[in-house]
Amino acid sequence: MMADLPVLALGIALTLPLGAILLAGAHALESASGNRPDRLWSIALVLCLMPVVIALLAPGFASLSPVALHLPAPGEPQAWGEGQTEGVASAAPAAAISSGLVLFVVWSAGALRRATRELRASFSLRAQLRRLPHASEPVRAMASARALKLGIRSAITVRTASAGTAPFLAGLWAPCLALPEGFGSCAGDEAILDHELVHVRRADMRVNALLRALGVLVWFNPFWFALERRRRLAVELACDAAVMRRLEPGRARLYARALLDAVKADSGPPLAVGFGVAYKEALKMRLSYILKPAPKADLRRLAAGLAGACCLIVTAGGAQTALAAGRLTDAPVFSHSVLEGRITSTYGPRSLDLPVPRFHGGLDIAAPLGAPIQAPAGGTIAYAGDNYRGSPNWGHVIVIDHGNGWATLYAHLGDMHVSTGDRVSAGETISEVGMTGLSTGPHVHVEVLENGERRDPAEFLPGLAAYAQSQG
Numbered sequence: 001m002m003a004d005l006p007v008l009a010l011g012i013a014l015t016l017p018l019g020a021i022l023l024a025g026a027h028a029l030e031s032a033s034g035n036r037p038d039r040l041w042s043i044a045l046v047l048c049l050m051p052v053v054i055a056l057l058a059p060g061f062a063s064l065s066p067v068a069l070h071l072p073a074p075g076e077p078q079a080w081g082e083g084q085t086e087g088v089a090s091a092a093p094a095a096a097i098s099s100g101l102v103l104f105v106v107w108s109a110g111a112l113r114r115a116t117r118e119l120r121a122s123f124s125l126r127a128q129l130r131r132l133p134h135a136s137e138p139v140r141a142m143a144s145a146r147a148l149k150l151g152i153r154s155a156i157t158v159r160t161a162s163a164g165t166a167p168f169l170a171g172l173w174a175p176c177l178a179l180p181e182g183f184g185s186c187a188g189d190e191a192i193l194d195h196e197l198v199h200v201r202r203a204d205m206r207v208n209a210l211l212r213a214l215g216v217l218v219w220f221n222p223f224w225f226a227l228e229r230r231r232r233l234a235v236e237l238a239c240d241a242a243v244m245r246r247l248e249p250g251r252a253r254l255y256a257r258a259l260l261d262a263v264k265a266d267s268g269p270p271l272a273v274g275f276g277v278a279y280k281e282a283l284k285m286r287l288s289y290i291l292k293p294a295p296k297a298d299l300r301r302l303a304a305g306l307a308g309a310c311c312l313i314v315t316a317g318g319a320q321t322a323l324a325a326g327r328l329t330d331a332p333v334f335s336h337s338v339l340e341g342r343i344t345s346t347y348g349p350r351s352l353d354l355p356v357p358r359f360h361g362g363l364d365i366a367a368p369l370g371a372p373i374q375a376p377a378g379g380t381i382a383y384a385g386d387n388y389r390g391s392p393n394w395g396h397v398i399v400i401d402h403g404n405g406w407a408t409l410y411a412h413l414g415d416m417h418v419s420t421g422d423r424v425s426a427g428e429t430i431s432e433v434g435m436t437g438l439s440t441g442p443h444v445h446v447e448v449l450e451n452g453e454r455r456d457p458a459e460f461l462p463g464l465a466a467y468a469q470s471q472g
Helices: 005-033 037-062 099-131 137-149 189-202 204-217 222-246 252-263 280-291 299-328 464-471
Strands: 157-161 168-170 176-180 341-345 363-366 372-374 379-385 396-403 406-416 429-433 443-450 453-455
Touching: 005 037, 005 099, 005 222, 005 299, 037 204, 037 222, 037 299, 099 204, 137 157, 137 176, 137 189, 168 189, 168 204, 176 189, 189 204, 189 222, 189 252, 204 222, 222 252, 222 280, 252 280, 379 406, 396 429, 429 443
Parallel strands: 157 176
Antiparallel strands: 168 176, 341 363, 363 443, 372 429, 379 396, 396 406, 406 429, 406 443, 443 453
């Protein structure tokens, strides 16, 4: 079952306050995460997106014990005759565009704009890499040797960038490493190369691409992008820590000097994973991690913080599921009239002494033979045929299942234009007025059912609602 727009809108909106809370909480817990802060920020990003995931699943949670469409044993529809109440069933104005749909259109426009930017940047990066020449044989051999030491078996393309560019990595499935001219002549170059190769081993480019795609979904949320920015920094810190574990004693300062030199260079294309840093705070944090060993993880403090975040998610998820559960019982949007004609028998107790049940479970509309009968809302044909419930008095019968336990029934039909199992849209012609079954004149008997219980069609179907008010 698909999420409806209000539930999904709530889920997307909840990413804003939740993102702010997670951003502040992750900052407070970063020191408790030890030398793997990237895990903490990745978890924060996943938790930030959970309201959207819950919104997509909330209708399913709310209907774990669904009520199957149950059609009651029919009382016979009343035959049309003289002396009965008459009215007019006319078409209703088209349903107004809901505010939820307006929000969805606005969100879609923003998501399309964000996706276009991401695709343009991706194609630009790909074209830029193709223009770069292949690196020299010694540099490619150096990269291959370091990759084997790190356990990387996949082939890596090595290209040469301009001298003023810091090393950077690109490519989702075929890694492409761009190294500046003259790379390999300095003592710290092997450590820099190891840093970029650790990104390959961790598949950071693929993770970045996934999070950019998710960023299209929450394009309006600045906290999501703040969390992602901190996660990327944490990833660099984790790669620095991996390199430091492989460095010989006393060479940490040499690695820090290489990082300072990279600050002076161009950090590379925005979508690439570059060795350089783009802002001062990142430089300070990375130098601190390189020159001072990271503390051990405070697991108790970290677990307490994550548990608090999960409690927020559960609370938000409960609100979304409750909203979805409440909406499951709502009637579908009946936007089209069934038939234009005279109402010859209303819903409720009968005032005439006829050889039929004393309670009329539907509403009869008289019209000329062959007049088209339309579906008032979209749905699936649950029944189309004769001898409905073992009684020939109904004639030709069509039942439309509109979902969420709601259905409409039409009896005494002429030619039927649909079959059981067909999908129909609102306003689609399903049959024609006839005189089949127990009927003394051309008309259609209409019923509205909610979870098997009959409801007054005049309260739900367009045109009939106005008639019901005039009779009240």
